[in-house]
Amino acid sequence: MRRSHLFWLFLAPVLAWLVLLIVLPHVDLLVMSLRRGNGMGEPEWTLANYATFFAEPIYWNTFLRTCVYSILTTLITLAIGLPVAFFVVKIAAVRLRGMLMILLLLPFWVSELVRVYGWMILLRESGVLNHILVASGLLAKPVEMLYNDATMIMGLVYTCMLFMVVPLVSVMDSLDDSLIEAAHDLGAGPIAIWRTIIIPHAKPGITSGCIVVFMLSLGNYLTPNLIGGKNSLWFTEQIYNQFIASFNWNQGSAFGFLLLALSTIIIRIGLKLTRQTLGEVAR
């Protein structure tokens, strides 16, 4: 088949983008992770960077922790977001819907940093919430609500909420009301309707929301770093430390590559379990 000039016009920038900015950098990441400089001398090929990861419990512990907490964050976000999405699409008065959508979207267009900062001044020991609780006599003295895992998860859930709600809203939107009416007409109560109609229908939205949220919390740096506190070492921080504090780019690359592999594998598993493909989910 003869190709038009337009085809090349479309292909060239896309290919340049994907090859130069996605493929090559990740190849380089892999290469870097397989090398190690010996002082001033020539760098050599080695698996030592990966060996370090597995030999040193702090590294893979952090790795596991990051993974488990990201999954937890994903599930909590889903549990909170699902009823909200359903409310906005199917329960709220139609004329309120546009406004609710705007309200849902707005906070997330504001820099993540500002949002985390807001939580910090809200929750810290000298923060607004403590101030209010003490002033109203509910608390005898301020307690630190920042710098613990629960708050960190809350922060991650907050940060990622939009990316769960939006796909859920759009998938709920495509659910024909008459399916729910029909189910009800055939005798189903709310629980049966959720179980047999809504959840199965929303599955693609749930999957894509979960993938994005999982990804975002796994790769998050700001939230664990700023409100995670003294115990909450996140794997991205460890990568940052290797790059910035220890100047060990090779080790950092190995960590980076492991994180990439982890996210890819978990997402793969998620897709397998729900029998979907990335292409479908992205639509």
Next chain:
Amino acid sequence: GETMQLLTWKGYAPQQLIDKFKAETGITVEVTYSNNEEMIAKLRATRGAGFDLAQPSQDRISSVQKEFGIYQPMDYDRLDAKLFVPSMLAAVKQNTMVDGKSHAAPFCWGTSGLVVNAKAAPEARDYTALLDSAYSGRVSYRLKRPTLIALAFALGDDPFALYGDTKAYTALMDKIGDKLIEAKPLVKNYWTNGDALLQSMRSGEVHVAMAWDNGGWKLHDENPDIDFIAPASGALGWIDTFAIPAKAKNVDAAYKWINFMMRPENAAVFTNMEKYATACEGVNPFLDEAVRANFERSFSQQDIERIRWYPPVPAEIEAIEGRILDKVKASR
């Protein structure tokens, strides 16, 4: 117009002086805030480009210079030598020597020690207070190498002496690491930079902290209960410098800025504001009374002698420390 890119610590380039410099020379100074690690990392990533002037600590220059070549040799002829305290200039030249060339000039100096709220923690005299369960939940320090070193001294070791002996140094650090892990429940948080700590001391969230001297002094102005204390096992002394990155574009402006900043009246503006001691010779007439009083209050003659000045850091040391710091952070 002409601009100069400055990579430095927060507070090292007061707006007032930037404006004055601009008025005098027409050069706009654009500042990027950073700390030692990030400064090095950044210059490494840019291979010494992007900035015209950086301000790392003197002990963190030679090893990275050897490995990455991110600075250019300092042309001391272009500096106004009489503006510098001679002993400091000599020490910095000495410590930043690579391949027979020196790479930095001193800017200011200070110490790390304890900042203590005397009302809540009257007993805190040495770094060991950071491990004292009496102050549970009210302790704060940076999870960075100075803390490791300080505790080593406090526990009776001399980490600087072990710089050459990787094995022994590793063992020492492992020991310190364990102590820190053990004492982790006492820690309120690991602070990352000055103002955040000041905030928590001010609000009473923290009573004992390891920090820079100026922080304690700043707080002392607001609340006399809080002050800087030179620890019994010795405050850690540092000198921050000027160093010119290898591919600086506007080297002229960099030298102009150094000479400008070291003029006594300008150096005094900085010191009065940030409370750090300056490496400027002849600054005294311009200093506030209170600033001079700070130093005298916190440092006895004995304390001054006990200050432990950082020697240049060898390359392998950072990796050893980095692992310990990660381990402490990750433990529960």
Next chain:
Amino acid sequence: MIRSLPRSGAYTALYRIYVGAFFVFLFAPLGVTCLLAFNDSPFPSLPWYGFTLDWFTSAGPERIGILHDAHNLRSIRVSAHTAFWVALLSTTVGTCGAFLFEQEKFPGKEALYLLMLAPLVIPGVILGISILLAANTAGLFIEERLGWDVGLLRPGFWLVVLGQFSFITTFVTLVVSARLKKFDRSLEEAAMNLGANRMQVIRHITLPFLRPAIISSAAVAFLMSFENFNTTLFLVGPQPTLPINLYLQVRDGSTPVINAISLLLIMGTAALALTSLLLSREDR
């Protein structure tokens, strides 16, 4: 259950409370941030010392309001500048991508499509470091072999633009593709049948049809770039963007000038988001 089905009062009330609580959760941190921008105190916390505009307008030296804060103002300019280029580049390339994946057939299309989706599953931090590494490798190579020092290949403005572009383009491609999917190909055939060539078809028919999607994805790209932190962190050079700059200040503690900046940011994004939303509604 849904609007058309009868539901009990308690069910509705509980549901409303839940959603109300959710929105409080959503807006609490923002509200507090905005409020404390007006507190007459050097610290962003309670107690309330009275109303002030210092954190917006004060010229120093004690308090520097955002209008006089050269350092923060510069980073806002840098961010806007970055976001402009990212929006421009990613909208252009993303639109090409949409055309490529929706309208062309070629071997390896499926694989290329998956590759295009990859940035969705690459953590931003990893994208940042891998681009940093690649730029460094290429920069060193060119420097060693040819002796050229290529500014583009080290942390700095353009590397930030490229880094953000590399994943934002995926979003643009998806948004424009979604609209292009709804495009009735027979419109193109009709235009050809009326004498237009392929280029004219795109100019007069397809692009006008895509316009709302292109505008709104440009707005989204702008916002995404403006608020990006993770990827930027590793690529930023001497010109820090606003999020990076704010991060350093939040980490290090700062005056309520951050609150003032946040307030302006919230209002600015709200205005932009609303405009793009209204625009896209008009088109429906």
Next chain:
Amino acid sequence: MDTDLRVDELLKRFGTFTAVDNVSFEVPQGRFFSILGPSGCGKTTLLRMIAGFETPTGGTIAIRGRDMAGIPPNRRPVNLVFQHLALFPMMDVAENVAFGLRRRRERTPDIRRKVAEALERVDLGGFGDKRIDQLSGGQKQRVAIARCLVLEPSVLLLDEPLGALDLKLREQMKVELRALQTKVGTTFVYITHDQSEALVMSDAVAVMNSGRFEQVDTPRNLYDNPATPFVAGFVGDTNILRGRVREADADTALVETQSGLACRCRAGAGVGSGEGALLFVRPEAFIIEPDDTPDLTAITVRVDSVLFDGANSRLLARADDATGTELTIALPQNRRFDHLVPGSRVRVGWHTQAALCFGAKDGD
């Protein structure tokens, strides 16, 4: 005979707009009852009130004698076949049909048996494990019905269930649906805007207009003896001529049309001497080249065009006078009229009994 559904003075307002306006009717057990009306006349609203999805503003609904007020949709002994069927795409055919039984927690073997029977009844035996998107339009139709019938509702409500099908399939499903209803004996309430569907399938048809029932009658009576001008115009093709009543007695009237033609016709409601009137004549009522008989009205028309359409062929013609009233005239295909071409002039006539007039304000 028992009454399955009784609706009394049912009223539904949306704000100030009255969608269903005081509608009353009864459907005896086992009947096929249709509600026929143009789009937007309130059919769906009426049906949804019966199913329980809308709450009436006034009036009562009783099913098998039991008042339905306050009973939620899932407790009513009626089931609804939705316009777009609303089959559950996430389930296969058998699961769709089993859905209601499962909700009743019937035992699995019972469910299996009943589902098989229901599918058998709609001629879909063995289709149980097909996915919904593997079915043709007509098959989906039948699954939707089976899904309701398996629950043995007292009344099955159907909301334009053939609307989405194409023409040929619709023709075929009309016949099948009626046959199915006869076989299972369940009472059907069927709404449609297609008069042919209503006429072909129903025992009784209610013609609805702007929220009201205009006439409830058998198909043949609707066609032959429409009670109102609306029914006369809506049910079946017809020519509508505007005129004025010259004379009127109990059964017949003499109407003079605007074109000046005097025509004797059956008199419907509201016909008064000297008043305005609408005259309805069906295309097939015209006799082309008639013999002059006493009760015949005849005029000369000029043929505009011959629309050959097999058994359904028509002449478009125009009264050959000043007003040039347009007429549509059925053209029998017995080759007698092959000489008629555009431009031909020909006499056409109709019997008094074949024309019907209603009183009408001149503005109508």
Next chain:
Amino acid sequence: MDTDLRVDELLKRFGTFTAVDNVSFEVPQGRFFSILGPSGCGKTTLLRMIAGFETPTGGTIAIRGRDMAGIPPNRRPVNLVFQHLALFPMMDVAENVAFGLRRRRERTPDIRRKVAEALERVDLGGFGDKRIDQLSGGQKQRVAIARCLVLEPSVLLLDEPLGALDLKLREQMKVELRALQTKVGTTFVYITHDQSEALVMSDAVAVMNSGRFEQVDTPRNLYDNPATPFVAGFVGDTNILRGRVREADADTALVETQSGLACRCRAGAGVGSGEGALLFVRPEAFIIEPDDTPDLTAITVRVDSVLFDGANSRLLARADDATGTELTIALPQNRRFDHLVPGSRVRVGWHTQAALCFGAKDGD
């Protein structure tokens, strides 16, 4: 008369599937030519080849004598009205109509004048600045046509342009479209799967089946003298009876149906003594309770149901014998047959000329 469009042995294969199979025809200037066939028979493919959107696998297309091979769609002197019209929603009516003229870089005042004229011609004068979504279905239709006509194409191609309209509007547009074509005189090539559209509008109709033309003829000839069994079955309603030829001469044959009924009928193609045959009898060809006349075939049937549908009413009946062949019989609404109810037995008959048979293999 000049030939506007000549198609010769046109062939289109998709892979191994032949969508258009050796089709040849000519359309003289100014004619309304329809192509009628069931869904999927290849109509659109044929039209798209003429418009230049598909490349033929073989054969030639010539327009006004010029071979079209290798000429891209935007250079062909034909225009296409798309099934879903494909009006440009981002432009107003006038811009839509002006689109082609602008592509030809005509001068702005000329464009303005021609657009106004074109809109006038389709009775949309003054609609120029309306947005597309402000138009009714029928108006959109006419804009789509004006947009093509303004370019003065040699041939206007129309791909089921009425398919998307609702029933009433479609009836009306049929008539209007034919009138418009007569007025402008442009050659129309019109495709549809609706036999009524093709019959009502066209000068000539090609009946297409599985990629081939079965018959090209006038509407009346198609209906009365179908050349193939497919045409007989597809054009107009009909009853199809399977049987075997007993005797056959040049014009007529004696067919014995499977139910054992002997019927004399016209003989179509492929009829041979002793061979299988298909017998076609239209519903309106049945005479209910006929007088016995020599060339009449009569049988007794049992009524299954009476489908009352006004002028279009039918009996569904079954031959009252062992095979029970199903028959659809037109039921005249002259009240003579009001006594027929389901279960009635009645004699029906048809004339030799009203029945037609074709040879058929038994498996057909």
